[in-house]
Amino acid sequence: MRDTLGLSFEALFPLADSLGLLPDTLRAISIRYTFRLERLIELADSLGVPVDSVGPVLERERFNPLAAARGQHLSTFRYSTGYNIGQTNSTWSNGGDYNLVRDQLFLRNTTNITMDRYQTGGRTRLRQTRSANTEAGWKLSSDFSVGARANLDRFDNLDPGSTNNEKEAKNEFQASLRSRQQPARGLSSELNFFSGLLDLRNSAQVKRGLSGDLNGRVRYARGNWLTHDLSGGLTGNLSRTRRPTDVTDLSTQDLSKNLRGTLGLFPLSPVGLNASYTLRRVRVESPLDSGRIQQFNTNNNGADVSMRLRQDNDRYLNLTQRYSTSRQASSGGAGSNNNRRDIGFTSDGRYRLLGWNLEGRFSSTYSRSEFPPRASSGGYGESLRVRSLDASLQRVLTRTLTAKASGSISLSAYRYFTLGGNPPVPRDQYRQSYRIEVGYSPGQQLNSSVAIDVSRSLFINIPSTSSASNNEVRTYRGSWSWTYRLLSGLTASQSNQVNADYTFYTFVGDNNRLSLDYTTRTTLNAVITPRLSVDVAHSARYQPSGSYLVQDDGLDAFGRADENENFGLTATIAYRPSPAISFSLQPDYQASNRSGSVNGALVPQRRSRSLNMSGGVSLNLPIGSRARLSGDMRRTFRADRSTTYTSGQPQPSPVSQIDYWNGSLQLSWDL
């Protein structure tokens, strides 16, 4: 990312921690909008939105006619095209954004076209998605505009010779009113209204009528101690609707209501409160045969309340309570009805004291779902209670030695009740684990770590009709890894792992099993020149498994039933002559042998060998001052051959060879 996109992620983890986001999420947002992390934080603060909303808000405001200054002259055009290619499919996408402002007049258009091609059995299937949204209007003042907009959407799926091709065409022509208000200090609002004509055709219905959309946002901020954001909308239509094969229109009404809000109290203080809530009601009517109308209702509600106690990044405690309900109902019968209710409590915290770092997380959730009849046997309801507790303790013992111990425990309890049918079997799932890890790092040249993991999982069916399947899995894992810098620019590393998984059947001990896994992977990383790097890795894996039964002497013994041996040799050669372009080559060879037990002796079952070669180029190339070409394109070659053994006799398969292009390229151009 640093080399081709100009992005780096120093301080990613502490930033993500302080924002309450996963590091992966923060990194993905930075890459998606090509913003540095610091720039993302600055924008989030100035816009007064969460970090993960910065991108969508900027996209929305870019084409908001009220965002442009009065008397401004503006002409912008952005075109982007992308091409993705895979082994049997390709996608070509095109998008254009046009924005024109002349004093009070504005015109904007956003058009997207995506074409997918699939090659199967010598035939080509084509799938197209097209949309064009155009709005023109007049700004009567800096806070009020009127206009008209047209939203056109098309979808086509064409398969030659098929009778199930899908098509959809949707046209909306509406008048628009946009307004902004600032009724008081710290209070700002926005209200928009759109209304007009709707024309929708697809395989299920033809719908024509009047549509309306009323939406708005309110934001209130008071000093540093209070912020409240509220957004909502009403969308609906009054239509005449029919099935494509019918001639008689039916009167239908659709209505969607939603409300979302976030309240923050004392966000910068040691004790803060944050609450969010959502309300959503949707009613959709569709025509059935014989002149009937089917009504679908969806209700979703939810609320989260979090209390945050924070001294610094190393000392904090968060307490969160969640509540949500979801309900779907259809007038067509109970078969498509669902109800669900969730209640949950979560606490997580960290505390650093006298060199010890303590982290923990506790969660307890209760869910209740009802599934009315889906089949002739009837329906059922499910209640699920999940509790989990995770904790870790870490300390730097000496200048070169660190130690960490962590543990976790969880219990999931599934219970069922009948709704006129036979429900599934009630069951519990339990898991506990702990891990101890010691790291040794005497200097920059060498670091090494040793760890041991132990876990126990229980799968418990409660009634006697199914408790025979109850089992317990105990896993023991030891690992040792090290990294050593042999020379400046040459680093060796190795990871070794030993696993043992014991599966015990509580009531049917004859089925007990043991699986072992020994893995080692050695890597050499060489930076030959600042532009050329080579990585080579070798891996080996040995996996015997079989029964683990009590013998006549009362001791458990391992009876080997099968074993796998896997070996791999991989290299990556990367050459970057400039920040705009890099080349890579990746050869990879894999060998695996599988043996099984016959009359107590191991005999070969399968051998396979494969060679992969992949080479390509990555681009982030500016073209002139207004365009950029980015992406990567690769050519992949693969050859493999396997031999299976039947009654000890080898049955080789023909060598399989494939090669194909794969990758994606994007071109964007701003005028």
Next chain:
Amino acid sequence: MGPVIRRRGMRHGPAVLAVAALFGLPLVGCNLFKPTDPEPPSSRVVLRTDYSFPDSTLRTIALAIADKGENGRLAYLNALADTTRDGRGFHAIFLPEVVRRFQAANATIPDDWNRDRESRFYFNFVAKQPGAYGMSWELDVRDPDLIDETAGSATLYRRYEVQAALVGGSSVTLALGFARLDFILATGNRWVIIRWEDRLPPAPPGDYPDDLTFGSRRLELQ
């Protein structure tokens, strides 16, 4: 030095006690994590499962579908990756044509089809017909299998079919389609499915209507 140390410890004391109580109380008393004691089994028959190889896992899924009972459901679910046990979860991907058809009928399309949903789907699917079920898997010759046993990952391309017996000796096809199946080698040397993606069929599509795919059945019976 002594009094200084005592004052520093006293300053942190209440916070440490609060944190320790918040995370320690769930462990002591309360039985928050104690599983229920099961009833002794009325039958000692256990479905023979084998997840030692991706094709073995698919054969076990076929046996599980044929079982139609609780043993079958457990065997079926154990063929799917479990986040808490295997570190990865199971997800099913639908054909866009199927999603469009259900959206046009105003059905709900879940954002993520996971293992919990698949558990309920198994129960509803095997209850759809009262007769015996049979499931078969065949190679999809359009694409070769990719099995990397060293890395513990595999991709298989298969045609699947589920038939249900009817009264009178005939049968009805309950599911028919093609899928790309991504596996990982999980705890206990089990090859489990992390991704089931329905694929377009190769033959004239009239032979493979998309309302018989597993994806279509999942959305129909959710």
